Amino acid sequence: MTDDPLRNATEIIEKSIEKDVIPSVKSFFDEATFTASHVVYDPTTREAAIIDSVMDYDPASGRTGEASARKILDFIHAESLNVVWQLETHAHADHLSAAPWLQEKLGGKLAIGARIIDVQNVFGKIFNVGTDFARDGSQFDHLFEDGEKFRVGKLEAMALHVPGHTPADMAYVIGNVAFIGDTLFMPDFGTARADFPGGDARQLFQSIRRLLSLPRETRLYLCHDYKAPGRDAFCFVTSVGAERDGNIHVHDGVSEAAFIKMRQERDTHLTMPHLLMPSVQVNMRGGHLPEAEDDGVSYIKIPVNRL
Numbered sequence: 001m002t003d004d005p006l007r008n009a010t011e012i013i014e015k016s017i018e019k020d021v022i023p024s025v026k027s028f029f030d031e032a033t034f035t036a037s038h039v040v041y042d043p044t045t046r047e048a049a050i051i052d053s054v055m056d057y058d059p060a061s062g063r064t065g066e067a068s069a070r071k072i073l074d075f076i077h078a079e080s081l082n083v084v085w086q087l088e089t090h091a092h093a094d095h096l097s098a099a100p101w102l103q104e105k106l107g108g109k110l111a112i113g114a115r116i117i118d119v120q121n122v123f124g125k126i127f128n129v130g131t132d133f134a135r136d137g138s139q140f141d142h143l144f145e146d147g148e149k150f151r152v153g154k155l156e157a158m159a160l161h162v163p164g165h166t167p168a169d170m171a172y173v174i175g176n177v178a179f180i181g182d183t184l185f186m187p188d189f190g191t192a193r194a195d196f197p198g199g200d201a202r203q204l205f206q207s208i209r210r211l212l213s214l215p216r217e218t219r220l221y222l223c224h225d226y227k228a229p230g231r232d233a234f235c236f237v238t239s240v241g242a243e244r245d246g247n248i249h250v251h252d253g254v255s256e257a258a259f260i261k262m263r264q265e266r267d268t269h270l271t272m273p274h275l276l277m278p279s280v281q282v283n284m285r286g287g288h289l290p291e292a293e294d295d296g297v298s299y300i301k302i303p304v305n306r307l
């Protein structure tokens with residue numbers, strides 16, 4: 001192991017192939033929020049990690065629902081898996097996390113990137129939540145640093161800090177595959193936006209180039225797909241090679257300056273995600289609803305003319 005997280009992640013990928021310790025992956029797609037959740041497991045020990053699960057939410061009625069998360073729960077039971085991690089790639093702004101609901105039923109340590117503290121500070125202020133909201137990441141069981149190693153059964157794994165979409169985004173290399181959150185989308189759709197509070201197009205470019213320095217054959221599992229024009233099926237797995245050759249925003253040869261210009265221009269035309277307000281308030285709390293008020297009910301706030 002060296003001091004260079006990317007070299008170490010590459011070693012993990014190469015060793016996984018060499019020793020034939022290969023993860024199994026089952027993906028779930030939530031069409032309401034265009035989110036892909038993934039279960040990755042070691043087929044020999046049956047240890048598993050759940051990545052970016054979705055809690056349904058109807059903003060008109062303010063009701064949560066478990067239909068999406070229940071599909072994951074049923075799969076874990078059917079395959080007799082032992083969940084050791086509930087991983088979040090970042091504090092999502094377009095769906096609520098189901099990690100606490102799944103954790104209650106299945107266990108596993110709830111983890112996110114260490115810079116979640118920055119996200120909590122920014123959004124704690126935006127939602128004026130007061131001092132009872134701890135901005136120290138304590139809502140999670142573990143906060144990952146860049147280059148930190150972990151395991152899922154016999155699978156070696158590493159967390160990589162890939163900021164830009166938000167300051168806290170992480171990618172997880174597990175065995176010979178990588179779960180890259182909101183950095184890259186499918187080659188025909190491009191890249192994640194970088195205009196949320198704390199987002200940064202230059203950082204996003206640098207994070208993406210880091211990911212694209214992994215071996216070409218490395219399979220990349222995405223957090224979203226929106227079906228590019230002309231494509232009729234959702235797709236959320238690609239490869240480093242396919243992205244380097246064909247990503248419409250950031251294929252090999254696109255300069256940092258050109259990317260930043262494109263990204264910033266494009267972001268000015270994007271509307272805020274439909275579920276931004278509830279998602280951020282819940283996900284900055286590790287997927288827990290805001291603490292119930294004296295009537296026993298949780299409330300979601302909407303700051304008017306703030307974003």
Ligand SMILES: [Fe+2]
Nearest residue numbers: 092093094182
């Ligand atoms: Fe996101």
